[in-house]
Amino acid sequence: xxxxxxxxxNLKPNFEKGGKFEKLYWVFEGFETFLFQxxxxxxxxxxxxxxxxxxxxxxxxxxxxxxxxxxxxxxxVGHQHFLxxxxxxxxxxxxxxxxxxxxxxxxxxxxxxxxxxxxFTSIKKHPIAEGFLVTGMLIPxxxxxxxxxxxxxxxxxxxxxxxxxxxxxxxxxxxxxxxxARAFLYFAYPQEISGEIWTYFGDQVPIDSYSGATALAVxxxxxxxxxxxxxxxxxxxxxxxxxxxxxxxxxPGSIGETSTFMILIxxxxxxxxxxxxGKIMFSVFVGAYIMGLIFNFFGANPYMEMPAHYHLVTGxxxxxxxxxxxxxxxxxxxxxxxxxxxxxxxxxxxxIRVLNPAYPxxxxxxxxxxxxxxxxxDFYIVxxxxxxxxxxxxx
Amino acid sequence: xxxxxxxxxxxxxxxxxxxxxxxxxxxxxxxYALKPTDFIGIIRPKLMVKxxxxxxxxxxxxxxxxxxxxxxxxxxxxxIAEIVRGEKRKLLEVRILADKDIxxxxxxxxxxxxxNGLSKQDVARILCDQGIWPNIMQxxxxxxxxxxxxxxxxxxxxxxxxxxxxxxxxxxxGQEQYIQTGIDIxxxxxxxxxxxxxxxxxxxSKVFSxxxxxxxxxxxxxxxxxxxxxxxxxxxxxxxxxxxxxxTPFGLAQIGKLFMEGKYEAEKVIxxxxxxxxxxxxxxxxxxxxxxxxxxxxxxxxNIRVVSGNALTGEKIAKDGYLGFYxxxxxxxxxxxxxxxxxxxxxxxxxxxxxxxxxLLSFLNPKKTEYNLNTNTRGDKRAFVLSGVFEKVLPMxxxxxxxxxxxxxxxYDEMEALGIYxxxxxxxxxxxxxxxSKHNIQQIVRDGIELLQNS
Numbered sequence: 001x002x003x004x005x006x007x008x009x010n011l012k013p014n015f016e017k018g019g020k021f022e023k024l025y026w027v028f029e030g031f032e033t034f035l036f037q038x039x040x041x042x043x044x045x046x047x048x049x050x051x052x053x054x055x056x057x058x059x060x061x062x063x064x065x066x067x068x069x070x071x072x073x074x075x076x077v078g079h080q081h082f083l084x085x086x087x088x089x090x091x092x093x094x095x096x097x098x099x100x101x102x103x104x105x106x107x108x109x110x111x112x113x114x115x116x117x118x119x120f121t122s123i124k125k126h127p128i129a130e131g132f133l134v135t136g137m138l139i140p141x142x143x144x145x146x147x148x149x150x151x152x153x154x155x156x157x158x159x160x161x162x163x164x165x166x167x168x169x170x171x172x173x174x175x176x177x178x179x180x181a182r183a184f185l186y187f188a189y190p191q192e193i194s195g196e197i198w199t200y201f202g203d204q205v206p207i208d209s210y211s212g213a214t215a216l217a218v219x220x221x222x223x224x225x226x227x228x229x230x231x232x233x234x235x236x237x238x239x240x241x242x243x244x245x246x247x248x249x250x251x252p253g254s255i256g257e258t259s260t261f262m263i264l265i266x267x268x269x270x271x272x273x274x275x276x277x278g279k280i281m282f283s284v285f286v287g288a289y290i291m292g293l294i295f296n297f298f299g300a301n302p303y304m305e306m307p308a309h310y311h312l313v314t315g316x317x318x319x320x321x322x323x324x325x326x327x328x329x330x331x332x333x334x335x336x337x338x339x340x341x342x343x344x345x346x347x348x349x350x351x352i353r354v355l356n357p358a359y360p361x362x363x364x365x366x367x368x369x370x371x372x373x374x375x376x377x378d379f380y381i382v383x384x385x386x387x388x389x390x391x392x393x394x395x
Numbered sequence: 396x397x398x399x400x401x402x403x404x405x406x407x408x409x410x411x412x413x414x415x416x417x418x419x420x421x422x423x424x425x426x427y428a429l430k431p432t433d434f435i436g437i438i439r440p441k442l443m444v445k446x447x448x449x450x451x452x453x454x455x456x457x458x459x460x461x462x463x464x465x466x467x468x469x470x471x472x473x474x475i476a477e478i479v480r481g482e483k484r485k486l487l488e489v490r491i492l493a494d495k496d497i498x499x500x501x502x503x504x505x506x507x508x509x510x511n512g513l514s515k516q517d518v519a520r521i522l523c524d525q526g527i528w529p530n531i532m533q534x535x536x537x538x539x540x541x542x543x544x545x546x547x548x549x550x551x552x553x554x555x556x557x558x559x560x561x562x563x564x565x566x567x568x569g570q571e572q573y574i575q576t577g578i579d580i581x582x583x584x585x586x587x588x589x590x591x592x593x594x595x596x597x598x599x600s601k602v603f604s605x606x607x608x609x610x611x612x613x614x615x616x617x618x619x620x621x622x623x624x625x626x627x628x629x630x631x632x633x634x635x636x637x638x639x640x641x642x643t644p645f646g647l648a649q650i651g652k653l654f655m656e657g658k659y660e661a662e663k664v665i666x667x668x669x670x671x672x673x674x675x676x677x678x679x680x681x682x683x684x685x686x687x688x689x690x691x692x693x694x695x696x697x698n699i700r701v702v703s704g705n706a707l708t709g710e711k712i713a714k715d716g717y718l719g720f721y722x723x724x725x726x727x728x729x730x731x732x733x734x735x736x737x738x739x740x741x742x743x744x745x746x747x748x749x750x751x752x753x754x755l756l757s758f759l760n761p762k763k764t765e766y767n768l769n770t771n772t773r774g775d776k777r778a779f780v781l782s783g784v785f786e787k788v789l790p791m792x793x794x795x796x797x798x799x800x801x802x803x804x805x806x807y808d809e810m811e812a813l814g815i816y817x818x819x820x821x822x823x824x825x826x827x828x829x830x831x832s833k834h835n836i837q838q839i840v841r842d843g844i845e846l847l848q849n850s
Contacts, residue, residue, distance in 0.1 A: 005734060033775050037738020041700075041731055041770040044711035046820075046837045048702050048728055049408070049558075051829045052746035052755055054774020056739040058782065058831055061752040129777055171778035171832075273751040277783070328782050333796055335786065382797050386812040389792075393634035 008032055026121040030128035059133040061275045065266035066137050066323060072262040073255040074098035077145040080199045080252050083237070086207040101145050101200055102255055108149050110136040112156040120165050129170030131177070131329070132160070138178035138323060141256025142316065142364075143185065144197040151189060155181040175371045176330045182364055198252035209236045212252045215314040216353060216360040219303055228306040246313040257319040260312070267322040276326035279335065280342040284321035285312055287346020295354055303354050311350050320363035321345070330371045334381040341377055345370045399595040400629045402616035404790040406749050406825055408558040410706060411765040412727070414666035414675045416565050421678060423495075424685040427471050428488045428717035429456055434467070434529055436538030440486050448475045453500035453525055453659030456489055464519075464542060468526025470661035470682040472498040488717065491683075500525075504657035510576065515583045519543075522650065525659050529720065530646030531581075534627065534639040536844050537819030546640040548631060549585050551647065553593035553603045556621030557705035557821075559675075561666035561724050566677065567602045567644050573651030574602070578609050580650050581642070592626040602644070616790065624822040628791045633817050645723065665718065669706070669727035670767040671699045680718065686725060687715040694727060700770050702726040707824040708837070731771025739774060746773070749784065749829045777832040785836075788825035791817060795826055799836060802843030807850055810843055819844070 014020045015028040032038070034056070042048050078094030113136045121128045139156055163180030164173040185193050199212035206212075213221075218241065219228045232241035239245055249259025257263075270276030292308025299305045311317060325331060325345050332341040345366045352362025359365075431440040439460040444450060450473065455466035471493045479488040502525055505513070513521075519542035522528045533540040540546070554563050567574065578589055588610050593600045595613035603611065612630055614620045623641045633639055645663055652660040661682040668675050673693045680689070690701065702709035703719040706726050710719055718725065735741070742754035747766045751758050757766070785795040793814040801809035820837040827836035 004736065033739075036734040036736055037771070037773060038775060039732040039734045040772045040775065042772055043835065046708075046835050047824055047827045048700065048706045048709065048711070048726070048770050049410075049768040049828065050771070050773050050833065051750065052743065052748040052757070052773050053750040053752055053829070053831050054739055054833070055777045055780060055831055056774065057752040057754065058750070058780075060740070064753060127775060127777060129780075131780070169778060171780045273753075275750075275752055275782075329780060333783060334794065335783070378797075382794050382813070385792065385794055389634070389812065389814055392632060393636065 004035065008035065023122050024118075026125060026127055027118045030118070030121065033127075055130045056133075058275055059130040061273055062134045062270065062323070063137050065269040065276070066141065066256065068262040068265045069256045069259060069319070070102075070137070070141060071095075072249060072259045073141060073257075074102050076250060076258055077101055077200060077255060079250055080145075080212070081202065081204075084199050084201055084206040084210045084212060085204040086210075097200070098145070102140060104149055105140040105143065105145075105147065105152050105255070106137070108152045109139045109156050112153045113139075113160050116157060116160045116165070120169065124169070126169065131164075131170035135159070135177045139181045141319070141323075142178060142182045142254050144193065144253075145200050145255050146197050147185075147193075151185060151192070154188075155184045158184045171329055173329060174375075175368055176324050176327050179324055179364055179368055179371075183368060186359070186364070198254075211236045214253050214360065215241050215246055215251060215310075219306055219310075219314070220353075220357075220360045222302040224302075226302060228302050228310070231302075243310070243313065246310070254316060254319075257316040260318040263318040263322050267318075270322065270326065276322065277328075277331065277338050277342075279338040280326050280331060280345075281321050283339050283342030284317070284325055284346040284349075287343040287348075288312060288317055288350050289346070291347045291350035295350065311353070315353070315361045316363045317346075317349055320349070320367055324363075324367050325370075330374060332374045332377050332381075334378050337374070337377045337381050341370055341374055344373070397611050397613050399613040399615050400592075400626070401595075402614065402620050402625070402629070402790040404787055405617035405619055406788050406829065407556070407617045408706070408747060408768075408828070409763065409765050410558045410668075410726075411670040411767045412668050412672050412675045413559055413765075414561065414668050414677055416562065416677065418664060418677045418679055419674075421688050423493065424680075424688050425493060426476065426685045426717075427469075427473075427491045427493055427681065427683040428685070429467060429469065429491075429683055430488050430717060430719065431457060431467070431486050433720040434459075434539060436461070436536075440467075442478065442486065442489070444475050444489070446475050446478055449473070450475060450491065451498045451500040452661060453502065455524070455526065457486075462539075462541060464523045465528045465539060466524055466526050467529060468500075468659055470659075470684075490717075499658040499660075502653060502657045502659065505654045507576075510579065510654055513580075513583070518580055518583055521653070525653055527646070527649050527653055527659065530642050530649060532641045534624070534633050534641060534819070535637075535816035536848055538848075540640050544638050544640075545586050546584060547637050548587040549581055549589045549640045549642065550623050550627050550630070551589070551591045551609075551642055551644065552621055552623040552626055553591050553600055553644065554597070554621050555705075556594070556618040557707055557724075558618070559666070559668035559724065559726060560621070560705060561664070561668075561677065563644060564600050564602050566664035566666070566723060567648065570644070570648040570651075571602055571605065573648040573655065574644055575606055575608075576651035576655055577647030577649070578606060580654065581640075581647070582608055584640070587631075590626070590630055592623075592630070594621065619788075619790065619822060619825060622821050624817065624819055625790055628817055635811065635816060637816075643721075663723055665723045665725065667693070667725050667727075669702075669725075671695045671727040671729055682718065682720055684718050685715060686712070686718055689725065690714055690727070696729065698730045698732070700728050700730045702728065706768070707828060708821045729767070729769035731769030731773075749787065750831075772833055774831075774833055776834065779832050779834070782831050784829050784831065785823075785826040788829055789818075789823065791822070793817065795823065798843075799826075799834075799839055802839050802846070805846060807847065810847060815840075815843055815847060 077098030159181035271278040295304040348366035349362040450469040473493040476492040477490040592612040595615035704722040748755040798813040
């Protein structure tokens with residue numbers, strides 16, 4: 001403790017005004033505040049005591065909520081790999097394969113993102129915000145396990161610069177940063193991010209019967225007189241797209257999005273700690289379910305006839321609802337607004353899934369779209385408050 | 396039957412060091428000070444005395460050029476010992492070396508029938524000349540009231556819900572008749588009514604329950620329920636163009652004493668509180684007293700901060716500093732100036748938090764747990780990341796985040812529309828306490844108020 005304190009204090013002059021690395025002061029400050037809760041005290045006027053919370057604790061809580069989904073995602077990458085090549089192996093080997101694939105993606109995402117943060121921090125001379133702690137973890141969880149690392153780097157760089165820094169940094173951005181990265185990949189590399197990318201084969205050849213299609217792809221491809229559930233039942237392996245397996249998440253998909261169960265554990269953590277808005281999470285699910293029911297009512301094609309609750313366990317709906325839609329910077333701020341915001345994300349997700357022929361998943365576009373509308377929703381809710389105040393005055 | 400206002404939003408900060416209900420006798424201090432900086436709204440204080448002058452309790456010492464009628468007076472008799480100025484010769488303190496026996500500046504005594512016969516103008520003149528007027532504050536803006544206004548209503552809070560606040564029933568016991576006279580006198584000014592709100596969660600206040608000519612209310616809930624601003628919001632909110640006055644039970648009693656006894660009586664009971672105090676208890680002192688003797692041999696350590704007022708809204712003063720004009724409490728806290736290794740990560744039961752993020756386990760403690768909070772900021776200043784937490788501690792129909800942003804961007808219309816007239820610093824003190832990004836919210840609100848005032 002004393003040793004570390006001395007070390008930091010010895011290094012500090014180099015980064016202060018006139019020091020050798022003056023320009024890197026805020027980077028140094030970032031590391032220093034990471035290591036220590038500083039001895040800064042409250043000012044002489046105003047509050048003299050402060051709540052023990054800070055942005056670091058808030059952000060790290062979200063990262064911890066993502067741990068179950070991440071661990072499961074690593075296992076699932078290995079699980080899908082060995083399913084595809086027709087081998088049966090134990091838990092740890094599956095996990096190991098996944099770990100080897102996912103860890104580099106996480107490292108690249110953090111390295112590129114934090115590197116850019118450091119550069120901007122030094123140029124703009126403001127403290128490093130901890131927002132990227134969360135973003136850096138979110139990006140790896142929404143990409144396929146087979147993604148080339150250069151794409152991860154490029155998408156992260158795009159998201160941090162265009163999605164965040166041009167708006168002024170953490171707290172000022174309009175769009176969810178991690179989803180900006182995902183959207184960038186989708187629109188910049190449409191070919192690379194579709195098809196048989198959800199399963200890692202390595203140098204092995206998949207067994208003949210294997211199909212690595214996601215549940216949403218299967219649902220979207222269902223045609224004619226067959227039903228989605230029928231196609232699910234005819235999967236290459238029995239019970240592969242069963243409700244239970246979809247809920248557990250042992251299916252192909254982006255690294256962290258498949259397991260509704262593990263994501264719900266994260267949701268409980270976020271809800272219990274009040275770090276993520278329970279209202280948003282809940283209303284996304286409600287919106288998606290209601291839209292599913294509406295489609296059931298019309299039932300114009302097999303996809304519309306898919307039972308509404310299947311929408312809740314397939315694709316990235318749960319992940320988006322719990323970790324993306326609840327981003328406090330890009331969501332609505334007002335409590336009433338959160339119900340509306342979440343509800344429309346749910347509705348739009350299912351709408352895009354079922355009606356858009358080009359792309360089977362809708363949660364990404366739904367959240368980005370609602371990000372744009374969030375300020376508008378707040379505007380009208382706050383306007384109602386202003387109106388109440390004004391009416392009172394005339395009485 | 397008095398209806399109870401129930402509020403849910405807010406947060407009680409339970410600090411260690413609650414004052415024991417006993418008044419400790421101490422020998423009177425040698426010096427007192429009048430600090431112009433205590434008075435919000437004073438812009439250019441003009442001195443009426445110079446060093447070496449002798450004054451009596453109630454002798455005018457200064458006035459503000461903006462409102463020359465309102466005089467600020469000496470709390471005790473004695474000699475002007477020192478006039479302390481700061482940067483740009485800003486007047487900071489007028490120190491008085493006190494006499495052993497306090498001599499009072501002569502003032503007229505009034506019988507109750509004489510009081511009834513006084514006009515509003517007479518009363519205003521007497522209160523201004525005798526230095527009692529600064530107890531009356533105006534909303535909006537939270538500045539010293541203008542004696543020429545006719546307030547819509549006058550509000551008084553009958554209890555204090557701030558951390559370690561003194562018990563009003565204890566510090567005002569025996570003052571009932573003075574408070575009643577104060578109420579009768581203020582009733583001459585008001586268009587509407589006088590309102591006084593007491594704590595519904597405690598025993599019905601003995602001091603206030605028998606008062607007449609005043610509207611009694613009860614409020615229940617966590618801090619800031621005891622703030623007069625919150626009470627106004629729930630009883631009869633401030634609208635654009637309204638002028639309301641607020642005062643304290645101390646102000647009412649001081650008015651009563653002036654008229655009934657013919658003297659400016661600065662005596663008050665204050666609480667010495669806080670985790671770093673050996674024997675937290677009450678003291679009988681006078682406004683502006685030096686706190687040196689009170690703290691002597693009564694502190695647990697050296698690395699401390701002395702706050703005149705409470706831990707949320709008070710002002711840091713020196714160990715031999717002076718009690719603020721409006722304060723009836725001293726809080727002594729540990730100065731949190733030591734770095735803590737991985738302090739942001741450590742799980743803790745000992746540090747209080749409204750939040751439940753990683754490691755913040757105080758919510759698991761029993762409700763009565765007392766905390767030893769120090770003055771560390773616990774994190775560094777960051778950009779506003781909205782976490783919806785301000786909304787949980789401001790029990791008003793106001794969107795605090797939007798209001799603060801309107802102030803920062805200096806958007807006058809927005810500020811007004813979002814309700815800036817209804818708040819002053821103390822009402823948003825909890826927002827500042829819980830702020831994840833560690834902004835000085837109270838200062839932001841005062842800046843906004845000043846922008847509007849000067850527009």
